Amino acid sequence: MARCREIAACTEVPGEITRLFLTPPMHEVHALLREWMETAGMTVRVDAIGNLRGLWPGLTPRSPCLLIASHLDTVTNAGAFDGILGVVLGVAIVEEFNGQFQPFAIEVIGFSEEEGVRFSKPFLGSLALVGKLDANTLARTDRRGISVAEAIQAYGLDPAQLSTAALSNETFAYLEFHIEQGPVLESEDTSLGVVEALVGQTRMELNFAGQANHAGTTPMHLRHDAMAAAAEWIVAVEDHASSHSGLVATVGKVAAAPGAGNVIAGHVTASLDVRHADDSAREASVIAILNLAETAAARRGVHVTSGKQLEQPAVLLDPHLTAVLGKAAARAGFPARRMTSGAGHDAMILAPIVPSAMLFLRSPGGLSHHPDETVLPQDVEAALATAMEFLAQLRDDRTNPKDGHA
């Protein structure tokens, strides 16, 4: 936690924590982590997308390799633990080895980009690892017109060398620690959560077109009130999600036009965000929710249209590794809740390529992306103890392979 706070001081904006992809303070972060990693005996490099990579070798040069990673960038005015904690925990695990080599190597990676703030596209660091950082992405520009490729060069790296950022062939598993960024663990008085899946997500915009009219001279029965239609729908969205297990649905952005207190709204635009770990459940709910909009609108002679902005399938983490992680937590004395992640994480990018597992740490107040974001010391200890049990199990699996999950 002290290390996270030390890294938090590396910021573009004094007085807050703001550290976007490949901005100058990232050099300071790399220097700090490099020092801790090298002191622990790791070999450190920065790859061509700006990921900091520390390798603790295995017993042989061709030992299989476990990846422990999370991200080093932050949102604007962020907290001190989102991302960073997962990297610092990776270093702490290697330090726990006390110089002892393992039957597998461990590579700890601090991804250069996950939040998507600077180039309005997330996961740049992990996408490079799996070879999915394409030319279009390299050509994206930030607010100042600087492209991703130019940002890489300005940081002192070579975008032509991106292929060297690729995952090593020896990688056999991916493990990510992350704060929950939600209230579930706290509400259940639990330190840790084992993530089974990262939810799929549909984002839409709905337009309710009624008729703007004078609030005084238009009797209720002659109105086509777009705001009343949207409001009925917003309540129906909440009802629907509350009665469907594992579903969350949110209308967070609403704009009424003309937007005057004495004019009936003629037009309302509203956002819709629907998430579920099961894609077909999510898709069925999106259809049901759009039907609810039709019903609320038709009742008032309001016309509703919708457009899809994002459709992202759910990502399942590796069932075996996830089971091992769950048992490890229990053995460490911290039985973990099985849960889905409602937010995106680098594990989403790695999971289709390499067996992946993810451990959540309780977020006090459910708070994240906020200066008050924190984590409890005992939960960090629980995560580290769980990690050591998890590694012990991986060692056993390597030493005494079973057919059960070949």
Add this chain to the structure above:
Amino acid sequence: MARCREIAACTEVPGEITRLFLTPPMHEVHALLREWMETAGMTVRVDAIGNLRGLWPGLTPRSPCLLIASHLDTVTNAGAFDGILGVVLGVAIVEEFNGQFQPFAIEVIGFSEEEGVRFSKPFLGSLALVGKLDANTLARTDRRGISVAEAIQAYGLDPAQLSTAALSNETFAYLEFHIEQGPVLESEDTSLGVVEALVGQTRMELNFAGQANHAGTTPMHLRHDAMAAAAEWIVAVEDHASSHSGLVATVGKVAAAPGAGNVIAGHVTASLDVRHADDSAREASVIAILNLAETAAARRGVHVTSGKQLEQPAVLLDPHLTAVLGKAAARAGFPARRMTSGAGHDAMILAPIVPSAMLFLRSPGGLSHHPDETVLPQDVEAALATAMEFLAQLRDDRTNPKDGHA
């Protein structure tokens, strides 16, 4: 209608109708109306607030005086009939006399200001008539920093002479023609409406304070969604108003913060506009509607506060004059609907001082404050015929006074 369109060409903004209080195009309006009035034999003056006043004398210099008036200013990008039509009809009535003097004088007034656009305060013209234009109002400034007093001077008038704008002591009745600016008459296939009262109005702002949170990581049962609370309330407001006769209630302005599609709204501000012709009915509804907000908010752990922005009592028009106007319409062959006005008009300012009546003309499409605002020729004929019957009745009343409504 041709005269209204001719006046519509007097505008600050070519291509649209925009004519605020005492702006240069008002000189052209005054010139046109002065010509029509003087041709009809009227004596014309502009008073110190910029009201154009044409007097058709009665049989004697001390004859009682009937006021026929409406306003000459417009909103931004207005239609051609709002206000103007009532003034032009006053001139047309005098023209119908064909030079015959009546047992009462008629003063036709084109009020200089009713819409409240330039100085964010309406009724400046009629307020001067009843001596309620105070020093604070004269000191108000427009967007360019020009005060009402300075605007009067710039127009070539003298704010020190405001007392000469006062209503003459002989005035015994006020009559206003105005387009309905609403859909009621059209929906009932009726030309004319006799206004019994102008509604009272409460305007408030409500604040729903919940908790902003991640739309993906916060399960439905752990949310404090300010938007969902506001939405439930908006639907309840519509329900309440729909089930209370004569009530209109509108939520036309809604803003959710932080206002991102993937963030649960932590804060929502919403407007409330409640109108009824009966003040105690309106007050009871405001209390009920605030209770509905409490209920919707409490259910979600959301806190709601509210502030009153405007409270304006209803204004009853003169029951006798209103009855006379209703009978006149029926006699003219256009049975009029008895109705309340949901909007404010100069008649609100005059009614407490002098017996007042008001006649609405159907608004095609319910449209007003819009370039497409119009009126049907047969409805203008109906209004003029009603006016002539109304004046005939007033003549009879003057000639054969009864005790019934002394």
